[in-house]
Amino acid sequence: MDLKNSTILITGGTSGIGLEFVKQLTEIGATIIVTGRKQDALDETKKQFPNVHTFQSDVSCPKDINDLFDAVTTLFPDLNLIINNAGMMRLIDLKDKSIDLENINREIATNLTGTVQMVHQFLPHLLKQKSAGIVNVSSGIAFMSYSPAPIYSATKAGVRAYTQALRLQLQDTNVSVFEMIPPGVITNLQNEWIKQPNPAMMMTADKMVKISIDGLLKDKKELKPFTIKIIQFFARLLPNVMLKVGHSEFKAIKKLKDNK
Numbered sequence: 703m704d705l706k707n708s709t710i711l712i713t714g715g716t717s718g719i720g721l722e723f724v725k726q727l728t729e730i731g732a733t734i735i736v737t738g739r740k741q742d743a744l745d746e747t748k749k750q751f752p753n754v755h756t757f758q759s760d761v762s763c764p765k766d767i768n769d770l771f772d773a774v775t776t777l778f779p780d781l782n783l784i785i786n787n788a789g790m791m792r793l794i795d796l797k798d799k800s801i802d803l804e805n806i807n808r809e810i811a812t813n814l815t816g817t818v819q820m821v822h823q824f825l826p827h828l829l830k831q832k833s834a835g836i837v838n839v840s841s842g843i844a845f846m847s848y849s850p851a852p853i854y855s856a857t858k859a860g861v862r863a864y865t866q867a868l869r870l871q872l873q874d875t876n877v878s879v880f881e882m883i884p885p886g887v888i889t890n891l892q893n894e895w896i897k898q899p900n901p902a903m904m905m906t907a908d909k910m911v912k913i914s915i916d917g918l919l920k921d922k923k924e925l926k927p928f929t930i931k932i933i934q935f936f937a938r939l940l941p942n943v944m945l946k947v948g949h950s951e952f953k954a955i956k957k958l959k960d961n962k
Contacts, residue, residue: 703835703878703918709733709781711774713761713820714788715754716743719839719887722907723785724751726915735774735781737761737788761788761816762808771823782834784824785882786817789839791854793955806853813857818864828877835878837918838865842885842930845937846944850952869923880918883926884910885933905929 710727714720715736724734728751737759738744744756755778759770774781790812794801817838828834841858848855862881869879887905905927914925937944 703783703833703921705783705915705918706731708783709735709778710783710785711735711737711781711824712785712787713737713759713816715785716740716747719882719884719907719911720785720787721747722911723787723914724754726908726911728753730915733778733780735778737770761786761820762811764819767819767823771827775824775827780831781824781827782831783837784820784828784835785837785839786820787837787839787882788816789813789857791851793850794852795956795959796852809853809857813854814860814864817861821868825877829875831876833876833878835880835918836868837880837882837914837925838868839882839884840865842883842933844883845930845934846941846948848948848951849945850948850955878921879923881924882910882914883924883930885927885929 705727710732712720712723712727712734715724715734716738720736720738724736724747727734734751734754736744736747736754736756738747738756739758739760741758744758748754748756757770757773759766761767790809792809794806821836821838825836828836838861840861841854843851843855844858844862847859862883865879865881872879885905887907887910910927913927917925933944
């Protein structure tokens with residue numbers, strides 16, 4: 703894709719991978735639109751990158767998406783690329799009775815439903831562009847369930863399946879469909895975790911975004927580092943072992959909570 707001459711909307715663009723996309727795409731010269739739930743975070747992003755355009759919007763809320771669509775397509779009729787990055791990842795014990803139904807659904811509403819709603823709302827506009835694209839952010843966890851984060855695991859597997867179906871349906875159109883597949887990345891997602899991940903096992907956001915931008919420029923449909931190829935290989939070869947490794951983290955987290 704021609705990113706320099708693109709108008710790009712990034713959901714969840716005020717921190718982590720989203721903010722790094724803002725930084726690197728701004729350096730390329732693209733027109734950047736950033737959305738997020740928190741106005742103070744949007745204001746801070748605007749201070750860092752004065753040329754970006756910010757809109758407060760929650761991808762889990764259909765009305766917010768409708769309002770965002772009306773505003774953005776009116777002000778930026780050349781919008782041609784959407785990066786569905788907004789997401790949350792929580793460590794959840796499914797035996798915890800204190801979590802009500804609204805709470806348990808929160809990640810689904812943001813990670814999966816939010817992505818589907820954004821695509822559905824903006825697709826008619828993208829189909830009118832000469833060249834357009836959609837980037838949906840999934841995860842290496844899409845290939846193997848990570849029991850400490852069961853809802854996140856389900857949503858990212860869902861995003862991957864949805865993205866593959868979307869790509870097939872749009873293969874004869876002007877809209878290219880990309881899937882960004884990060885491994886563990888150091889972001890704000892882990893800020894409230896009782897057990898922090900091993901930094902040696904994590905990738906930095908700037909490296910992951912650079913790989914993704916290089917892939918977009920080369921029109922690669924899956925934007926992923928070599929680490930993901932290793933995860934895919936072992937998830938196929940030794941699926942039960944991979945599940946047990948992830949579940950050992952759940953046991954360690956549960957032990958920490960029980961000892962508090």
